[in-house]
Amino acid sequence: MWIYEKKLQYPVRVSTCNPRIAKFLIEQYGGADGELAAALRYLNQRYSIPDKVIGLLTDIGTEEFAHLEMIATMVVKLTKDATPQQMRDAGLDAHYANHDSALFYHNAAGVPWTASYIQAKGDPIADLYEDIAAEEKARATYQWLIDMSDDPDLNDGLRFLREREIIHSMRFREAVEILKEERDRKTVF
Amino acid sequence: MENSLPADYYRLLEELQAVDFVLVELTLYLDTHPNDTASINQFNHYARERKKLKKAIESQYGPMQQYGNSYSGTPWDWNKGPWPWQV
Ligand SMILES: [Fe+2]
Numbered sequence: 001m002w003i004y005e006k007k008l009q010y011p012v013r014v015s016t017c018n019p020r021i022a023k024f025l026i027e028q029y030g031g032a033d034g035e036l037a038a039a040l041r042y043l044n045q046r047y048s049i050p051d052k053v054i055g056l057l058t059d060i061g062t063e064e065f066a067h068l069e070m071i072a073t074m075v076v077k078l079t080k081d082a083t084p085q086q087m088r089d090a091g092l093d094a095h096y097a098n099h100d101s102a103l104f105y106h107n108a109a110g111v112p113w114t115a116s117y118i119q120a121k122g123d124p125i126a127d128l129y130e131d132i133a134a135e136e137k138a139r140a141t142y143q144w145l146i147d148m149s150d151d152p153d154l155n156d157g158l159r160f161l162r163e164r165e166i167i168h169s170m171r172f173r174e175a176v177e178i179l180k181e182e183r184d185r186k187t188v189f
Numbered sequence: 190m191e192n193s194l195p196a197d198y199y200r201l202l203e204e205l206q207a208v209d210f211v212l213v214e215l216t217l218y219l220d221t222h223p224n225d226t227a228s229i230n231q232f233n234h235y236a237r238e239r240k241k242l243k244k245a246i247e248s249q250y251g252p253m254q255q256y257g258n259s260y261s262g263t264p265w266d267w268n269k270g271p272w273p274w275q276v
Contacts, residue, residue, distance in 0.1 A: 004254065004255070005254050006253050006272065006273060007205065007206065009206065011203060055220045059220060063217075079272075125226065167217065171217050171218075171220065176219060
């Protein structure tokens with residue numbers, strides 16, 4: 001069971017209306033290495049992973065939903081005052097034709113989210129290595145987004161999210177070691 | 190809804206976000222370091238802090254959680270804004 005809390009994990013602020021950067025941010029909403037993919041990947045892997053790392057997958061998977069909400073908030077705040085002309089200039093006209101001002105799970109290029117972005121191999125080491133790679137790719141994406149944005153308030157939130165990917169990667173690496181240790185213990189005795 | 194909230198709301202909210210950040214960090218850390226007693230003590234300390242902060246916010250600004258994890262005013266005040274992306 002999940003309990004929703006009426007607050008963001010970290011404050012989201014933007015300095016100006018900027019639909020162009022909002023278009024890019026959607027990569028982390030419905031892209032291959034985005035927050036939706038992360039949450040669904042980890043929570044689904046829990047059902048076959050050894051007990052020792054179920055807690056970690058549950059907690060990181062849950063945190064990813066909080067990040068998804070932060071990205072949505074950034075997009076809402078960056079676009080809510082935009083004129084139709086600004087939306088068009090930002091390349092959001094194709095999005096508008098299909099979704100009006102609704103958010104949707106697609107990447108920055110408009111490709112809809114697909115489950116083929118994620119994997120569950122049933123092999124704990126393979127699954128955790130995929131998770132580590134996913135975190136590193138998400139971290140890199142946040143870096144590219146920060147590089148493209150000159151909004152100091154937005155970048156504060158993006159930097160927070162980038163740092164979280166670093167922590168998640170570190171914790172998944174520790175989980176690999178825990179499982180390797182357990183495996184080696186079993187083969188010794 | 191936006192801008193109708195006093196500065197005090199944002200102050201309390203940020204305080205809660207800060208305490209919750211410590212708790213999320215410690216949760217993930219303890220998931221892979223379950224025998225670190227000092228961190229567990231720190232975790233329990235901040236868990237008590239967050240209870241107090243949640244209560245302080247809810248007494249003025251309404252429920253943070255539902256399904257019975259917060260009390261309700263009359264009329265039912267859970268579906269009253271602002272929602273997190275509106276503040
Ligand atoms: Fe992550």
